[in-house]
Amino acid sequence: MACVRFNGGDLALTQRHAGKGLSLARRLYTSRILGLALGFFCVAAGMYPLHPPPWVWAFMLFNAFIWPHLAFQWARRSAVPFRAEHRNLLVDAFLGGFWVAAMHFNPLPTATTLSLMAMNNIALGGVPFFLAGCLAQALGIVIALPLFGAGFVPQTSALQLYACLPMLTLYPLALGYICYQQATVLGRHKRELLALSRTDSLSGLLNHGAWKDQLDIEFQRCRREHRGAAIALIDIDHFKAINDTYGHVAGDIVLRRLSKLLKQNLRMSDQAGRYGGDEFCLILPGVPLEHAVELMDSLRCRFGGLGYEQSPALQVSLSIGLATYSPEHGDVLDWLNDADQALYEAKTTGRNKVSYRRGDRSPKVQLSPS
Template identity: 75%
Template sequence: MGRTGGKGLSLARRLYTSRILGLVLGLLCVSVAMYPLDPPAWVWAVMLFNGLVWPHLAYQWARRAKVPYHAEHRNLLIDAFLGGFWVAAMHFNPLPSATTISMMAMNNVAIGGARFLLAGAAAQLLGVGVGLVVFAPALVPMTTPAQLYACLPLLMLYPLALGWICFRQAYTLGLHKRELLALSRTDSLTGLLNHGAWKDQLEVEFERCKRQQTGAAIALIDIDHFKAINDTYGHVAGDIVLRQLSKMLKQNLRMADVAGRYGGDEFCVILPDLPLFNAVQAMEALRERFSFLVYEQNPALKVSLSIGLAALDPAQGDATRWLDDADQALYEAKAGGRNRVICCSDDKPRREVFDSV
């Protein structure tokens, strides 16, 4: 039974459509150029096979190959060889010959660049050589109006089709690139930004807020006694807690706020263009709502948050210093009994403590 998978199957599918179109239009171009030469019946049979049967045969050959990618490269070289053969058969009629050679070259450079273009050119020269052996060497120096019009569909439609295929390929690759970039920046469990992506955004917001002289705050959030939750209720329950917190962050933060998973049971939020007092209110509301969550799988489970807040200070030299202030505030929240918000004000040396009621 033939193989239907392997590297390059998508390439074979893309080339299948373009090969059908190109060879049908090429059949029109070559047949009109060959007609005045009164070729024997077997030449017409080979032309019909090349234009109408070969595209389907080539696709099935590639589809069933162990490595379709290599099979398609072989098929393209066969295309180039046959193109050279028909150039010799047409006795080098200028426009049909140039059209045939250029369309084949366009295929080869689109698929394999300069290196494959040279390989295709060698296959075309071989085809010309075989054609000169089969047909008496001759030269038709003029292209008739009928032959010119027969070449126009190939000259106009095939580059358009090839351009569309290349555009779709570039668009798909761009889409995949964006998806991979998003995956590389996203925490797989929570769907929030991962550690590296969030810190990149922190640098951007730090520079923007300093440049525009606007207020901002960052919050570091720690799930209290998370290890004990895992040990008591299991890691599945721990994952549910993490996802619930990420869900609550997405639902309760502003569009401009940037939330991420800093690592383990720690989360982080950038609150741009927000005074510290309002940031405290937002984090207090989050802490309170989260403490009242009920987990259906474990009704007895109650989870609290410790949150450290830091306002942007013009005296801070970089974003790392800003983050250190929030980290110190979080440390104090945990050391002070947890389940509370502690912030480091940008205009007060003391710490402001907001305990749970």
């Protein structure tokens, strides 16, 4: 059994790497097609005055127009595409060094080839991969020297200058656009992850921590602007008995129905959250106590009148504790404790009611169900 669990985890890890690697391979496929096509004219202009044999021209064409497609298929069919694409990038660097030596280190084509490859490698893998690319380029130079001989061409012709211009202008523009797209995607993912980290998965409302953060913001705003607000803690009565009698699926339906009801009946400025288990919480900025009591009693009545097709006999009710902001509150926990005490009083005096505490700490008042 231990082996089965290990293999399953290993498979999941491989699948995650595969998804990441395929995304990288698709991005690099486009940039490799463009970069090597433009690089062909740069290298061809550097090689032309040296009168290379036909096999060199054939190899140049292969590198520019066939290798990008082979590299993509190699990565796509690999068990770990991410590693395969890193290998492809090292092959690119090796071939870049090879052509630099073949051109006898002609200054402009050499600088164009090496600098743009360096930019590509450091953008994709940082300094460690940049250094690995440099080693691959050096190996390409070492392999090419015996084939083409050691030499140096100090002059760059007008043809070579114009052949390098597209590579110097279009490829950085394309790479910058790809990086921009990636940054946009990462930014969207970051926002989505932030939203998920602040949201309760079952109800779709703020989770406990995010709601308390909003409560602290509202407390500071009330203190700073000398304005009022109310908070409510809402408990589904006898929720454990609902789960035990009708099942957890029915319990989840009840939680979702309450969440939906809250979303439908709150203002944009109100903040609803799931405090935990069967307990929900609300922040009602700028709402006086009397209005807050009316809103919560209306919520209690609406929720109590809901029917459940899956369980027609199911009856639900709410106990709600309300508390208004008071300058006498030492901190946000004092305000929250008032709401918690009001909820406790509603639950211990018969449930299915709204109980509240005024901000001036006057005695509680309970609203019995109509």
